[in-house]
Amino acid sequence: MKNPLIIEDIEFIENNIMSIRSKVGFNFQYYIDEWLSEKTKFNFWAFFLAPFWLGAKGMFEYVFLYCILTNLFVNRIPSLHLILIVLLPIYFGFTGDILYFKKIKSEISNSTGFSVNGLLGICLVIAIQIGTYYLIA
Template identity: 25%
Template sequence: MNFFIEYNQGKTFLHSSIYKREVMNLSCRDCGQEIGEHEAHCYRCGHVVSSEYVQDPKPAQELVENDLEMEQSYVGKKHHYYRRKWDQLENRAIKTSWNWASFFLGPIWLGYRKMYRYLGFLAGIYLWLDLLLYFIDITYSIFYFPILWVLKVCITLLYGLFGNYFYLQHTKRQLTKGKRRNNNQEKMDIWSKKKGRTNWITAITSFMGFVIFYLVSQDVLIPPNAINIVSVQNGSYKSYPSATIGNGFHRFFGSPHWENQETELPYEIVRFTGVADRDGEVVSVIIDIGITGDSYIDQMIVVDGEVLDQFEREHLLGTIFAD
């Protein structure tokens, strides 16, 4: 890396390819007021600055080595890999560099690296996507799973592309916090090893927490019987095994809508409503579908307010799934 020193308003800064580090920042121990480099007392409270408090800044190279040592202590044995990746981000406008671990493992990798903030972001994004699809009425659509799968693959790709940058920001933030809390190198080293490094226990527990949070949130915010609708849409009648119910209904009827029906029967009922053309007239259609194990039956079909008998039901279904 290339380093240079900048003196500005009594502060000395060390610049590197990634970091901008403050070398010496004098402030009053009593009131916190910033003190000039050569001032002997605080002009706000009058506190006298001791000779040991006003000292020359450490040499730049020594500070660089200390920062790199702290960074290495925090990251652990993979530090050389991440330092190389972080150096590559220096001149890139878009901070991307591929990380296979963050791509394939996602929340496990985040927990392994103790990046709990980003783990929470990921859980929140997944939940937000489910809620978005639910409120725009796609949850009950035959396109729900394909759309959700594509969106989550895109998120996974983003974590693969930005995983190294996320980890860089996390490391910088944690080391800055550690410097404020620890006043000597020994304490800082202990803190870095405790707060940083990797841990398979945190990886597993974080992943379990991620899954539990996601499932509980879905159960609370999204109707628990939504899976029944998806099951019917992706299922088939025994008489027409080559076509799914959802595809057939959506192709034949207009304004399709699905909902669960409360029933005292020993099986679940899913209701489909839509409109169809009958001799040039648009009529409303209601179809109640019973879920019996892994099979589906047309419990009731109502066309324009008239309940169809068994023969009429079979004729209508034959017309729908004729192709």
């Protein structure tokens, strides 16, 4: 799949490399290589552990979407629930790295100093999953 980042995004990466390094931290080089490559790669961890990967990266809007959609249909329409728990991780596997870039770019552009620790993000995902399950189901 062709990388959807445009020239302005590549210039943003080159001009803000140190800020990106401090925001991304671990696996910085992997993400830079991914964002600057011509083709996007499939992110196995974003696929295999979708809500936890999203939480560890601080993308809680997608965690809420994932948890609400999967829990909304768990008891009502089980076949749709099964489709969602297969399709959503595939979507995040293919687009996760680009979504993560957009989050990092937004944080740097808006000068938000708030960043979520990976372990805290995973704990929040568990809380969100349990909460949405009991509220919706």
